[in-house]
Each structure stands twice: as structure tokens, then as C-alpha cells.
Amino acid sequence: MQKEQLYGRRVLINQAQPAPFGLVGEKTMVIRGSVVICRRCNARLKKTDVALPDGSCYCPVCLNLGRVTSHDYFYHLEEPNHFSPLPDPCSWQGQLSPLQEVVAREVARGMAEHHHRLLWAVTGAGKTEMIFLALTEALKRGERVAIASPRVDVCLELYPRLQAAFKKVPIALLHGKNPQPYQYRQLTICTTHQLLRFYHAFDNLVIDEVDAFPFASDPGLHFAASQAIKEDGGLLYLTATPSKELLERVRQKKLKVSYLPQRFHGHPLPQIQTVLVGRWRKKLNKGVLPRQTKTWLVTRIKRHQEFLLFVPHVVDLVPIARALKNELGAVKFMTVHASDPDRLDKVQAMRDHQLAFLVTTTILERGVTFPGIDVGVLGADSEIFSTAALVQIAGRVGRSLERPGGAVTFWIQENSRRIEEARRQIAEMNRRARKLK
Numbered sequence: 294m295q296k297e298q299l300y301g302r303r304v305l306i307n308q309a310q311p312a313p314f315g316l317v318g319e320k321t322m323v324i325r326g327s328v329v330i331c332r333r334c335n336a337r338l339k340k341t342d343v344a345l346p347d348g349s350c351y352c353p354v355c356l357n358l359g360r361v362t363s364h365d366y367f368y369h370l371e372e373p374n375h376f377s378p379l380p381d382p383c384s385w386q387g388q389l390s391p392l393q394e395v396v397a398r399e400v401a402r403g404m405a406e407h408h409h410r411l412l413w414a415v416t417g418a419g420k421t422e423m424i425f426l427a428l429t430e431a432l433k434r435g436e437r438v439a440i441a442s443p444r445v446d447v448c449l450e451l452y453p454r455l456q457a458a459f460k461k462v463p464i465a466l467l468h469g470k471n472p473q474p475y476q477y478r479q480l481t482i483c484t485t486h487q488l489l490r491f492y493h494a495f496d497n498l499v500i501d502e503v504d505a506f507p508f509a510s511d512p513g514l515h516f517a518a519s520q521a522i523k524e525d526g527g528l529l530y531l532t533a534t535p536s537k538e539l540l541e542r543v544r545q546k547k548l549k550v551s552y553l554p555q556r557f558h559g560h561p562l563p564q565i566q567t568v569l570v571g572r573w574r575k576k577l578n579k580g581v582l583p584r585q586t587k588t589w590l591v592t593r594i595k596r597h598q599e600f601l602l603f604v605p606h607v608v609d610l611v612p613i614a615r616a617l618k619n620e621l622g623a624v625k626f627m628t629v630h631a632s633d634p635d636r637l638d639k640v641q642a643m644r645d646h647q648l649a650f651l652v653t654t655t656i657l658e659r660g661v662t663f664p665g666i667d668v669g670v671l672g673a674d675s676e677i678f679s680t681a682a683l684v685q686i687a688g689r690v691g692r693s694l695e696r697p698g699g700a701v702t703f704w705i706q707e708n709s710r711r712i713e714e715a716r717r718q719i720a721e722m723n724r725r726a727r728k729l730k
């Protein structure tokens with residue numbers, strides 16, 4: 294092991310192994326009477342629930358990062374920012390719009406002062422490009438920076454974009470499915486789970502799609518983010534659909550905010566169209582599609598107009614695939630869901646235009662761009678689709694300058710409050726964007 298493997302990290306080492314570099318290890322768990330606290334993920338556990346036969350305890354909560362037991366130790370070296378100076382790290386040749394430019398400068402100034410800030414920008418506003426200036430300046434200052442997201446798909450989309458924009462900067466990509474070993478890098482892209490392995494590492498941390506599952510509802514991941522940054526480290530949250538909690542922190546002035554209600558190309562967000570289709574699951578089980586859905590699909594397939602077709606649950610994928618084959622014949626499509634082993638390849642096939650369309654669950658609701666697509670959601674009134682998810686799904690459409698509009702069609706059994714709220718939010722963003730002109 295090299296020393297830099299420990300910079301800003303909490304490396305778990307089994308009790309049987311020698312301490313690296315003569316360091317004194319830190320206990321992995323705190324035991325207070327009948328309560329055990331994991332120092333990696335901050336989970337509070339009942340001792341009797343997590344006791345092992347050898348008398349030690351383990352943490353089931355962060356198990357997927359390697360098992361922490363109370364007999365093991367964490368080893369850590371303070372982050373020294375051992376990076377070669379980068380006088381000109383950014384190789385991006387693009388141009389920001391005047392509105393993007395204003396936000397980019399505000400974010401860069403905030404990052405220089407290690408602010409905790411929310412960048413609230415509509416879907417397709419160009420959030421990533423808007424943080425390039427801030428990243429460039431942070432790298433020039435010799436800071437260690439990470440961009441984390443709750444979604445692995447978001448990390449996988451960010452990585453090539455960041456590599457292209459910062460060609461001279463080696464970037465580490467860390468997620469559960471990456472077989473590459475950990476590397477000490479000035480710039481890291483990782484899932485929010487991976488933050489649990491860092492300790493006071495980053496001068497600035499960006500969390501993209503901060504309101505997405507599982508980050509939003511997981512206090513362990515919030516703890517991870519707060520531990521991963523240095524004590525005076527900056528935090529930048531990015532999203533198009535901030536949660537009530539985030540907006541409340543903005544209202545209480547605990548979080549600064551930068552706001553952009555307009556897309557990069559200046560065109561409005563496409564509005565949601567709803568169509569009542571009755572009991573669609575019953576139809577699928579008979580191998581047929583709702584009539585209106587079939588018409589929508591056929592029209593697009595004939596025009597070679599690519600689209601995403603969302604369904605509420607994994608169990609809906611088999612019946613819809615059967616009905617699609619039955620009704621549409623030999624059209625090339627695939628279905629994908631969160632634990633699909635071929636998930637990454639299927640998304641890539643859609644990117645490479647090898648498919649007419651992709652049928653998906655909510656995993657592709659955000660953070661992914663397929664330029665020029667339409668979107669249909671069968672069963673958009675299902676409870677699985679939150680208002681934020683519906684706004685994000687609608688936001689997949691109209692993201693290219695060549696096709697700034699497009700169709701967002703929701704087939705529903707009955708009207709839902711969540712859809713009404715999503716429509717209201719989209720209309721409100723468009724109203725605010727018009728006022729900017």
C-alpha cells in the first residue's frame with residue numbers, strides 16, 4: 294500500500310493485518326452499553342442484533358462497502374493536497390449563455406469561499422457546464438474536489454463529459470460496479486455511497502441530483518457527505534427539483550441559492566399531456582396496448598423518432614414487452630430496471646441509436662440525456678412517481694438545440710394530484726423564464 298491511498302480516506306484494515314506505516318488505528322465502532330455506533334456510516338445499532346459468534350459486532354448498514362467489525366481498525370492520513378500545479382486545467386471550448394455565465398460566476402465565487410450552496414436550475418439548463426468555471430478555479434488553487442451523485446448512471450454520464458472538458462486532469466471514477474482499484478486524484482467522480490470511505494478529503498464537494506433516491510432519504514449518506522469534506526469544506530448541491538427540506542434550509546439562510554429557471558437554449562420546458570386509458574394493466578395482461586398508447590408509439594416508430602417509455606414497476610416490464618411484441622411486430626426495443634445486470638449496456642445501446650425505444654422504470658428519470666427524444670409514461674398516476682420524478686421525466690424532452698420541443702405524454706387511469714403539481718411547477722418555471730427576457 295502507498296501512503297497516498299490513505300490521504301483523506303478511512304481505510305478498513307482487518308485486525309489480523311499489520312498497521313500500515315506504523316500508524317495508530319481508529320476503532321471502527323463505538324460500543325455504549327447495548328448500543329453500537331458505526332463510525333463509517335453513523336448507524337446506531339442494537340448490540341444483540343449485530344453480535345457475531347466471536348464476540349465482536351458488525352455493521353449491516355454499510356456492508357456493501359466491506360464489512361466493518363468492532364475488532365477492525367480504520368487508518369487515515371490527513372489530506373495533504375499533493376497535486377502537481379495545473380495552470381490551465383480546463384479544455385472546454387463551449388460557450389455559456391449570458392444567463393448561465395452569471396450563475397457560473399456566482400457559483401465560482403461561492404466555491405472559492407467554501408460556501409454551502411444550492412444550484413437550482415431547470416432540467417436542461419446546462420448545470421454541468423455552469424460548474425466548469427468553479428471547478429477550474431478550484432483545481433488551480435490546488436484543491437481536492439469531488440462530484441458525487443446518488444445515481445450511478447449520473448456518474449457514468451458525467452465522467453466522459455468531465456474528461457473531455459478537463460483533458461489534462463486525471464479523474465478517479467468510483468462506484469460499486471467499477472473493478473478499477475482506488476486512485477488518489479485531485480478530481481473524483483463517485484456515487485454518494487463511496488463518500489463513506491472518505492474523511493476530511495475534499496475542499497469542495499458537489500452533489501449532483503441531490504434530491505434523488507437514496508441520498509435524500511438516507512441520513513447515513515448525509516453524514517457521509519459532511520465527513521467527506523474538510524472541516525471548512527464547501528458543498529454545492531445541484532438539482533432541478535429541490536425537496537421541501539432543501540428549500541426550507543434556503544429560507545432559513547442555512548444554504549445559499551443560485552437559481553436559473555431557463556434552459557440553455559432559451560426554449561420553454563415541454564408541458565405534460567395526459568390521456569385517460571382506463572385499466573391498462575388488464576389490457577397488457579391480454580397482450581394488447583391501450584389504443585391511444587399504440588397510436589402514439591406507431592406514429593413515432595414510423596418517423597424514426599426515438600423515445601423512452603416509462604412504466605411504474607419492474608413487474609410491469611414483462612407484460613408490456615409481450616404486448617409491444619404482439620402489437621408492434623419486429624421493432625427493436627429493450628426493457629431495463631435498476632438491478633438489470635445488462636443495465637449499462639442497454640442504456641449505451643439507446644445512446645448509440647441501436648434501439649427504436651427503451652422501456653424503463655424510474656431509474657432513467659434524471660441525470661441522463663438522450664438528445665431529441667420524446668417520453669411516454671404508462672401509469673403516470675402510480676404512487677411510485679413523485680412530483681419531482683414526473684418533472685424530471687418530462688425534463689428528458691427538448692434538450693437539444695436541434696429539437697428544443699417534443700412530446701411528454703402520460704397515460705393514466707385517473708387524474709392525480711402529483712401530476713397536477715408537476716404541470717403547475719413546469720408552468721411556473723416557464724413563466725419565470727419568460728420574465729427573464
Ligand SMILES: [Zn+2]
Pocket residue numbers: 331332333334335336352353354355356361
Ligand atoms: Zn456502517
